[in-house]
Amino acid sequence: MISDTIAAIATAVGEAGIAIIRVSGPDAVQETAKLFQSKIPLTEVSSHTVNYGHIIDPLDGSRVEEVLVSVMRAPRSFTVEDVVEIHCHGGVVSVRKVMDLLLQRNIRLAEPGEFTKRAFINGRLDLSQAEAVIDLIRSKSDRAFNIALKQVDGALSKRIKAMRYDLVELMAHIEVNIDYPEHDVQEMTSTLIQNKCSAALQEIEQLLKTASEGKILREGITTAIVGRPNVGKSSLLNALAQENKAIVTDIPGTTRDVIEEFVTINGIPLKLLDTAGLRETTDLVEQIGVEKSRNALEQADLILFVVNYNEKLHDDELLLLEKLKEKQTIIIANKTDLPQELDLKSIYTHFPAQQIVTMSVREQEGLDQLEKSISSLFFSGELESNDLTYVSNVRHIALLKQAKVSLEEGRDAAEAFVPIDMIQIDIRLAWERLGEIIGDSVSESLIDQIFSQFCLGK
Ligand SMILES: Nc1nc2c(ncn2[C@@H]2O[C@H](COP(=O)(O)OP(=O)(O)OP(=O)(O)O)[C@@H](O)[C@H]2O)c(=O)[nH]1
Numbered sequence: 001m002i003s004d005t006i007a008a009i010a011t012a013v014g015e016a017g018i019a020i021i022r023v024s025g026p027d028a029v030q031e032t033a034k035l036f037q038s039k040i041p042l043t044e045v046s047s048h049t050v051n052y053g054h055i056i057d058p059l060d061g062s063r064v065e066e067v068l069v070s071v072m073r074a075p076r077s078f079t080v081e082d083v084v085e086i087h088c089h090g091g092v093v094s095v096r097k098v099m100d101l102l103l104q105r106n107i108r109l110a111e112p113g114e115f116t117k118r119a120f121i122n123g124r125l126d127l128s129q130a131e132a133v134i135d136l137i138r139s140k141s142d143r144a145f146n147i148a149l150k151q152v153d154g155a156l157s158k159r160i161k162a163m164r165y166d167l168v169e170l171m172a173h174i175e176v177n178i179d180y181p182e183h184d185v186q187e188m189t190s191t192l193i194q195n196k197c198s199a200a201l202q203e204i205e206q207l208l209k210t211a212s213e214g215k216i217l218r219e220g221i222t223t224a225i226v227g228r229p230n231v232g233k234s235s236l237l238n239a240l241a242q243e244n245k246a247i248v249t250d251i252p253g254t255t256r257d258v259i260e261e262f263v264t265i266n267g268i269p270l271k272l273l274d275t276a277g278l279r280e281t282t283d284l285v286e287q288i289g290v291e292k293s294r295n296a297l298e299q300a301d302l303i304l305f306v307v308n309y310n311e312k313l314h315d316d317e318l319l320l321l322e323k324l325k326e327k328q329t330i331i332i333a334n335k336t337d338l339p340q341e342l343d344l345k346s347i348y349t350h351f352p353a354q355q356i357v358t359m360s361v362r363e364q365e366g367l368d369q370l371e372k373s374i375s376s377l378f379f380s381g382e383l384e385s386n387d388l389t390y391v392s393n394v395r396h397i398a399l400l401k402q403a404k405v406s407l408e409e410g411r412d413a414a415e416a417f418v419p420i421d422m423i424q425i426d427i428r429l430a431w432e433r434l435g436e437i438i439g440d441s442v443s444e445s446l447i448d449q450i451f452s453q454f455c456l457g458k
């Protein structure tokens with residue numbers, strides 16, 4: 001059982017309106033009370049109240065900070081322990097001072113994620129919910145935030161638990177048959193196993209289908225803007241980012257390094273990479289830049305291939321476009337404010353599968369068309385629905401895949417009339433893997449590893 005009391009600054013460090021220090025553990029109220037001067041002593045206030053007062057230095061009685069202190073007594077708190085939250089004015093110095101005073105009491109500094117870990121250990125959250133809290137903190141767009149929120153709510157856990165329940169039932173059924181074997185029961189069981197395994201497999205496959213979308217929502221679609229020098233790549237980045245992130249000049253070869261910018265388009269987070277214009281060059285620095293462009297091209301989930309509307313397509317552009325046929329690519333013909341030299345028709349016939357957008361970054365024309373193309377590439381209407389059970393966590397994905405393999409083996413073995421006590425092993429394995437997702441059968445070291453990803457104060 002947990003016996004010590006922990007504290008951490010729960011808000012981001014820096015100058016802000018307020019900063020919150022969170023204290024959790026059996027001595028949270030009692031120890032904070034010794035530093036808190038108010039009308040009613042903190043030890044006597046009701047639970048779930050906010051109390052005005054001052055933090056004082058017990059050594060000389062001097063006032064350190066004017067604060068609001070909320071008290072949430074066990075078990076009705078995030079960690080299921082006594083929790084005190086001290087709302088300070090937020091100057092870095094005063095918050096540190098309050099924190100120092102707390103740590104001089106019977107309170108120690110919390111490890112990253114320790115509050116959430118306690119919520120997990122005390123049974124308030126299961127592991128997938130706790131991990132969703134990490135995602136919640138890190139989520140970079142509204143959509144990703146909603147998905148993480150749903151997971152904290154336990155949407156994923158519910159589906160996993162239902163699957164595990166079915167598998168336990170099946171295992172029990174098999175067990176009975178092993179203990180009381182009869183001639184025709186065996187065959188009946190084999191069909192049952194096949195059906196149950198198939199049902200679970202379907203559910204797992206459905207969850208895995210959401211996996212790539214989930215990852216994208218969390219980390220952003222890596223989107224490389226590539227093309228020959230001077231076609232307007234950096235201008236496009238600036239337009240999408242709505243700020244002057246990258247240098248724009250009319251000198252070919254302006255961009256030398258990869259410039260990263262995170263933008264959200266129709267709720268889809270993109271990690272935009274502006275790259276050096278692709279061309280043969282003797283300039284050493286530019287050569288390195290071009291090499292980096294090629295790397296970005298490899299890594300990208302989506303490529304915005306920019307060509308000049310005012311020029312004929314170059315041979316090297318044609319060559320590269322051929323190579324990119326396998327990738328998600330949007331061809332952008334930029335500078336439509338200038339006379340057309342580009343043979344759009346031949347591009348359409350050469351690359352019928354590719355989306356082609358004509359635009360003028362200078363005149364701010366065609367940007368909305370590009371945004372539409374990007375969203376249509378990645379989202380079918382499904383995502384708008386309220387079913388936001390997305391698997392986005394790498395650990396969950398790996399475990400689901402392992403469970404899938406075991407279930408497939410179980411199903412195939414049942415089909416081949418392998419003795420049912422052998423099949424039992426596969427089903428048990430699948431059941432255990434699924435359990436690891438919600439933390440029912442995980443080892444202590446894994447738990448530590450997961451919670452250490454949290455920031456301090458969560
Ligand atoms: N007429 C016209 N000029 C544009 C447009 N978009 C960009 N430009 C101009 O084209 C020139 C090159 O723009 P950049 O954005 O620096 O081009 P880049 O592709 O990043 O070039 P490198 O970094 O050298 O590879 C600048 O002078 C821009 O002002 C457009 O839509 N119309």
Ligand SMILES: [Mg+2]
Binds near residue numbers: 233234246247274276
């Ligand atoms: Mg550039």
